[in-house]
Amino acid sequence: MNKKDRPIGVFDSGIGGLTVLKEIMKEMPDEGTIYLGDTARVPYGIRSPETVIRYSFENTRFLFLRDIKLLVVACNTASSVSLGNIKNSIPIPVVGVIEPGAKAAVMATRNKRIGVIGTEATIRSDSYTMSIKAIDRDVEVSGLPCPLFVPLVEEGWTEGDVVTLIAERYLKEIKDKGIDTLVLGCTHYPLLKEVISRVMGEGVRLIDSAVEVAKEIKEILEIGGLKKEHKEHKDKPLREFYVTDLPERFLEIGEKFLGQKIEHIEKISVSS
Numbered sequence: 001m002n003k004k005d006r007p008i009g010v011f012d013s014g015i016g017g018l019t020v021l022k023e024i025m026k027e028m029p030d031e032g033t034i035y036l037g038d039t040a041r042v043p044y045g046i047r048s049p050e051t052v053i054r055y056s057f058e059n060t061r062f063l064f065l066r067d068i069k070l071l072v073v074a075c076n077t078a079s080s081v082s083l084g085n086i087k088n089s090i091p092i093p094v095v096g097v098i099e100p101g102a103k104a105a106v107m108a109t110r111n112k113r114i115g116v117i118g119t120e121a122t123i124r125s126d127s128y129t130m131s132i133k134a135i136d137r138d139v140e141v142s143g144l145p146c147p148l149f150v151p152l153v154e155e156g157w158t159e160g161d162v163v164t165l166i167a168e169r170y171l172k173e174i175k176d177k178g179i180d181t182l183v184l185g186c187t188h189y190p191l192l193k194e195v196i197s198r199v200m201g202e203g204v205r206l207i208d209s210a211v212e213v214a215k216e217i218k219e220i221l222e223i224g225g226l227k228k229e230h231k232e233h234k235d236k237p238l239r240e241f242y243v244t245d246l247p248e249r250f251l252e253i254g255e256k257f258l259g260q261k262i263e264h265i266e267k268i269s270v271s272s
Ligand code: DGL
Pocket: 012, 013, 014, 016, 017, 042, 043, 044, 045, 046, 074, 075, 076, 077, 078, 118, 119, 122, 150, 185, 186, 187, 188
């Protein structure tokens, strides 16, 4: 197949990466996509770096064998601990979610105080702090894990008293640091944007990595001559979904996340 016509591969530990896929589809509607959600092994955010690296390699191999032209590691946890290893293992561009979010945060901050919220593994890895400091070492970065946000979103509880109370309890610590910019450093958090924004107050700008990642992919495809050519009478772009556990729940929540029907979904195994 012509290189330009090949799909973009996206993987996440589960359903959350659909926030990134949605932005990719919005920004580049002609591009075909293959999404892999490792639903049998989610969450990655509580696991050791070694385990996350192994899972990431297995997901990468699965997608690479499907003739993708670019790989997106949509999971913040996997991007934090395994991006370098993945980049060295395949001969196509690999995009993670940390750097684009870090860049956008540095551009946005006025008082040079940035907060980052994510899973325990992401915050522990210090990946955002290192990326932000590589751009501007004078920026102060405060990281905070918010582990309950993932199951809340998975349950579809993205608003209401319970989620507001939990957000208030978590975010108090980071609010006290006087930040003016907050990175939503986890695939699930953009779905809690409204609550988080309300709790943080007007003076704090939220950075959604998903939006920044889609912009970065578009740029890489354009510069690399990999962008799919727009044709007037074209077939529908490829939209394939793979999961490592039962597809029913993914389908139900995923269609809500994406705001559209998921037509091709299959349960597969990636482990060797
Ligand atoms: N996808 C993960 C992330 O962005 C959140 C869910 C998990 O812990 O696997 O960090």
